[in-house]
Amino acid sequence: DAGVTQSPTHLIKTRGQQVTLRCSPKSGHDTVSWYQQALGQGPQFIFQYYEEEERQRGNFPDRFSGHQFPNYSSELNVNALLLGDSALYLCASSLWGQGVYQETQYFGPGTRLLVL
Amino acid sequence: AQKITQTQPGMFVQEKEAVTLDCTYDTSDPSYGLFWYKQPSSGEMIFLIYQGSYDQQNATEGRYSLNFQKARKSANLVISASQLGDSAMYFCAMREGGAGNTGKLIFGQGTTLQVKP
Numbered sequence: 001d002a003g004v005t006q007s008p009t010h011l012i013k014t015r016g017q018q019v020t021l022r023c024s025p026k027s028g029h030d031t032v033s034w035y036q037q038a039l040g041q042g043p044q045f046i047f048q049y050y051e052e053e054e055r056q057r058g059n060f061p062d063r064f065s066g067h068q069f070p071n072y073s074s075e076l077n078v079n080a081l082l083l084g085d086s087a088l089y090l091c092a093s094s095l096w097g098q099g100v101y102q103e104t105q106y107f108g109p110g111t112r113l114l115v116l
Numbered sequence: 117a118q119k120i121t122q123t124q125p126g127m128f129v130q131e132k133e134a135v136t137l138d139c140t141y142d143t144s145d146p147s148y149g150l151f152w153y154k155q156p157s158s159g160e161m162i163f164l165i166y167q168g169s170y171d172q173q174n175a176t177e178g179r180y181s182l183n184f185q186k187a188r189k190s191a192n193l194v195i196s197a198s199q200l201g202d203s204a205m206y207f208c209a210m211r212e213g214g215a216g217n218t219g220k221l222i223f224g225q226g227t228t229l230q231v232k233p
Contacts (some may be wrong), residue, residue, distance in 0.1 A: 022188055033219060042207055042223030043161070056220055088159055090145070094219060101151075104151070106163035 002027050004093050004108035012114045013081050021076040021111045025093030031055075032074040033105060034066060035089040049074050050096050078113075086115045119143075120208050122224035129198045130232050135228045136183070137193040139208030148212045149229075150191040151221065152182065155205040164206075167191060198231045 005024045013019050031050045035043035045058035049068035057092055066075045072093075078085055089112075092105035118150040129135040140222055141150065152164040165173045167182045175182040183192040205228050209221045 028159050031219065033221075035221075042209075043221070045222075048219055058220065086128045090159075090161060092161075092221075103149075103218065104161055104163055104166055105221060107153070109158065109160040112159070 004091060004106055006089075006108040006111050007034060008112075009109065010112045014116050015081055015083060017081050017086045017115075018077065018079045021078075021089050021091075021113075022073065023072060023076070023091030023093075023108060024073045025091075026106050029091065029093035029095050029106070030072050031094045032068060033092045033094070034056050034074070035090040036060070037090055037110070039071045039087070043090055044082065046076065075078060082114045083115050086113060088112050096107065120210050120222050120224035122208055122227050124227045125192075125225075126228045126230070128230050128232060129195075131200060132197055133150075134194060134196045135198055135229065137195070137206050137208075137229065139191045139224060141189050141191060141208075141210050143189075143210065143212055144170065145212040148210055150182070150184070151209040151211070152180070152193045153207045153209060154202075155207060155226070157204070161207070165193065200233060202232050203229060203231045 003024050007022045014055045034046040037043040043108040046060050047057040048055045051067045063079045065077045090110045091108045094103045094105045121140045148169045150167045154162045165177045165180045167184045174184050179196045181194045205226045207226045208224045
């Protein structure tokens with residue numbers, strides 16, 4: 001049973017550049033959520049995708065955008081990178097409609113982004 | 117506002133002993149779920165255990181149990197018979213279940229656990 005996969009594992013960019021991170025959900029899952037985790041902090045919710053639509057968004061600027069494809073995989077795009085965007089980006093997948101408080105999110109290994 | 121508090125930045129435990137990691141939460145939603153995740157140095161968040169707000173029994177999963185005290189809004193993780201491989205960062209998280217909520221998890225700051233041989 002394939003778990004959540006993310007690519008790339010590491011990435012180095014310079015300020016002002018754009019980056020795209022990719023995520024494939026766990027087999028059987030249809031919902032993808034993205035989180036940003038700064039060093040020494042807990043993850044912060046960026047947004048969630050279901051049925052190719054953004055369903056909920058956290059407190060992140062419009063520079064952060066995403067997409068979900070018909071096969072449920074997802075991309076996170078960040079434009080005009082800032083030094084403060086350096087973080088571990090985690091993707092989590094889940095199955096929609098399992099009961100509002102019963103759904104469990106399973107995480108991938110993350111992408112470590114360093115902005116210089 | 118929804119909030120998760122983990123007051124222990126770091127904990128030490130002797131191998132084979134039990135350890136309790138504290139978590140308190142704040143929410144006005146009567147329907148919510150509480151989760152614990154383990155994050156080794158590799159970075160991946162590993163799901164450990166879940167407790168629903170309407171569950172009557174404390175959740176257990178192998179060596180992990182959740183001490184759920186609803187009136188006190190606490191959801192402490194108990195790890196029995198600690199192993200060296202339990203050394204990691206542990207996060208408590210909450211998801212509210214009200215209408216329109218789609219699964220956003222709120223995480224605490226985490227507790228670093230080190231198991232001594």
